[in-house]
Amino acid sequence: MRILILMLIIGIFAPSEKSLADKTAELTAPLPAANPSLLKHQAQFSNAQLIQVQDNIYVAYGFDMSNIIFIEGPSGLVVMDTGFRVEKANSAIAAIRKISEKPIKAVIYSHGHADHVGGSAAFKAAAPDAEFIAHSNWRRNINYISSGVRPVFTLRAFAQLGLVLPEGLHGTVGSGGGPVLRANGTLSYVTPTLTVADGQWLEYAGLKFQAMHTPGDLDDGLSLWFPDNSAVLTGDTVTDSHVHAILSTPRHEPGRDAQAFVDSMTRIESLNAEVLIGGHGDVVEGKAAVRELVRNDRRSAQFMIDEVVRLIRQNRSGEYVQSAFAYPDWFIEGEGRGDYYHRISWITRGVYAQFMGWFGGDATSLSPIAPKARASRIVSGFGGVEGAVEKLRAAYRADDFGWVMELASYILSEDPPNAEARQLKSWSLKALAYASESANERNYFLTQAMMLDGHLSLAAIAKASALRGLPDYYQAAEPIGFLHTLGARLNVEAARDTNLRFKIELSDRNRVYLVDIDRGVLMTSEGGDGDVDFTIAITHKNLARLCEGLATWDGLFQGGGLILEGNKDKFDQVARLY
Numbered sequence: 328m329r330i331l332i333l334m335l336i337i338g339i340f341a342p343s344e345k346s347l348a349d350k351t352a353e354l355t356a357p358l359p360a361a362n363p364s365l366l367k368h369q370a371q372f373s374n375a376q377l378i379q380v381q382d383n384i385y386v387a388y389g390f391d392m393s394n395i396i397f398i399e400g401p402s403g404l405v406v407m408d409t410g411f412r413v414e415k416a417n418s419a420i421a422a423i424r425k426i427s428e429k430p431i432k433a434v435i436y437s438h439g440h441a442d443h444v445g446g447s448a449a450f451k452a453a454a455p456d457a458e459f460i461a462h463s464n465w466r467r468n469i470n471y472i473s474s475g476v477r478p479v480f481t482l483r484a485f486a487q488l489g490l491v492l493p494e495g496l497h498g499t500v501g502s503g504g505g506p507v508l509r510a511n512g513t514l515s516y517v518t519p520t521l522t523v524a525d526g527q528w529l530e531y532a533g534l535k536f537q538a539m540h541t542p543g544d545l546d547d548g549l550s551l552w553f554p555d556n557s558a559v560l561t562g563d564t565v566t567d568s569h570v571h572a573i574l575s576t577p578r579h580e581p582g583r584d585a586q587a588f589v590d591s592m593t594r595i596e597s598l599n600a601e602v603l604i605g606g607h608g609d610v611v612e613g614k615a616a617v618r619e620l621v622r623n624d625r626r627s628a629q630f631m632i633d634e635v636v637r638l639i640r641q642n643r644s645g646e647y648v649q650s651a652f653a654y655p656d657w658f659i660e661g662e663g664r665g666d667y668y669h670r671i672s673w674i675t676r677g678v679y680a681q682f683m684g685w686f687g688g689d690a691t692s693l694s695p696i697a698p699k700a701r702a703s704r705i706v707s708g709f710g711g712v713e714g715a716v717e718k719l720r721a722a723y724r725a726d727d728f729g730w731v732m733e734l735a736s737y738i739l740s741e742d743p744p745n746a747e748a749r750q751l752k753s754w755s756l757k758a759l760a761y762a763s764e765s766a767n768e769r770n771y772f773l774t775q776a777m778m779l780d781g782h783l784s785l786a787a788i789a790k791a792s793a794l795r796g797l798p799d800y801y802q803a804a805e806p807i808g809f810l811h812t813l814g815a816r817l818n819v820e821a822a823r824d825t826n827l828r829f830k831i832e833l834s835d836r837n838r839v840y841l842v843d844i845d846r847g848v849l850m851t852s853e854g855g856d857g858d859v860d861f862t863i864a865i866t867h868k869n870l871a872r873l874c875e876g877l878a879t880w881d882g883l884f885q886g887g888g889l890i891l892e893g894n895k896d897k898f899d900q901v902a903r904l905y
């Protein structure tokens with residue numbers, strides 16, 4: 328099917344975007360298109376509506392990437408998840424207000440992903456006294472996404488969701504788990520006011536319900552069980568959105584554990600619920616339908632894990648798993664799942680990595696040729712850059728787009744400005760994107776093509792994200808996590824002869840940190856005493872801005888955002904290292 332669609336789409340060519348060398352001028356860019364089955368998948372999210380599930384359960388569906396669920400009790404409302412953006416959450420609140428004027432008493436996070444917590448500030452504004460509830464593991468993920476890897480973590484999230492792509496056949500058609508998402512809008516994070524453990528019973532708005540720890544996307548996964556409704560709210564651990572169980576992700580989530588994910592499904596199945604409402608996709612009603620959905624999800628996910636382990640036991644590599652994994656035909660028939668979100672080849676390779684890491688068993692990879700040297704040898708094997716570009720044109724002409732992308736990368740390693748290699752790689756990314764059944768693959772490919780074409784940079788994405796959600800997330804994070812970013816951003820060469828120590832006192836929290844700079848390395852520890860060259864008093868927020876490079880040492884000092892005590896020369900010495 329994939330190949331057929333590919334051929335259909337690639338058979339129609341648009342005029343060339345621009346002329347290159349004569350031989351490439353006859354080649355043309357692929358015509359913008361989308362895989363029909365992906366478009367069909369996306370159509371399910373197109374209608375924003377407030378769905379009444381039972382007398383007192385409502386789902387704001389299609390308002391944002393994820394479902395926002397309201398349960399009405401005798402004295403108020405309980406809310407599960409807040410959507411991605413404050414503006415969309417406000418629309419959902421306005422919709423429920425036409426039905427119930429009761430106060431919002433509690434807001435529960437199914438897990439800490441932005442598409443479930445990003446709208447939280449809207450609920451805080453609507454209900455300042457509401458309890459915000461998360462599983463006690465919530466801070467691990469917040470610390471991770473506030474750490475030094477943040478810019479690239481963000482790039483991957485933006486790319487996967489298609490946030491900066493144009494909308495339509497030449498851009499994004501959706502995220503695979505919800506409607507088209509744009510980068511604009513306000514991302515927020517209200518720090519939980521209450522953390523809960525597995526099995527804990529809660530009572531809000533006159534409703535009695537149980538929190539179950541059901542790790543899935545993240546290790547802070549919570550499901551809620553409402554016995555009076557026989558309803559379970561499952562976050563992203565089980566969803567009726569026709570996608571494979573996302574046991575791993577190419578973005579990488581340190582808190583995702585494939586077997587724990589499936590074990591959560593087992594617990595959800597055991598409830599024998601009448602109604603299941605996931606974080607994305609449709610509401611499932613009726614015990615038989617709920618059981619079928621959860622059982623199918625659990626069975627196909629367990630198969631993925633077991634098959635990966637079977638391949639591991641044959642001493643296979645992750646790369647092999649990615650190319651070889653397949654469900655037997657008899658197995659997948661009738662389960663109605665597709666690659667619409669993550670491709671199954673990504674998930675299984677990620678499961679391999681959870682078990683075995685990066686090493687695939689071939690000792691060659693313990694001492695590999697460096698990427699630059701490999702590229703050089705391959706290009707020279709094709710008769711140098713000229714010869715390799717000739718092969719590139721032939722491969723493009725033959726619709727061998729995967730090979731075009733790979734060979735173009737080797738050529739660009741040898742000859743970075745090579746316009747033909749750039750053009751053909753970009754066109755191949757687009758050709759594969761236009762044919763892909765996976766919304767995420769489409770978005771990743773088109774985002775990379777945009778970067779290759781020079782229309783987007785990592786710095787631009789990092790800045791865009793920093794200006795929006797960053798302050799809220801950093802407010803909730805532990806400083807010791809993002810303080811290490813100061814070390815990663817240090818100008819190591821300039822710091823090679825620096826040897827000093829300073830103290831950071833958080834003026835709005837009772838915390839003290841000691842920082843040593845020693846031969847180009849910045850080392851941080853919490854608390855502690857001893858002689859220091861200087862001390863700075865700074866707010867948590869300004870420290871976060873300083874660490875991420877959104878504020879400078881000097882700028883904060885001049886503007887009063889940082890109070891210095893001690894040796895100003897040493898302070899200036901540190902400032903010059905950034």
Ligand SMILES: [Zn+2]
Pocket residue numbers: 393440442443504563606607
């Ligand atoms: Zn989600």
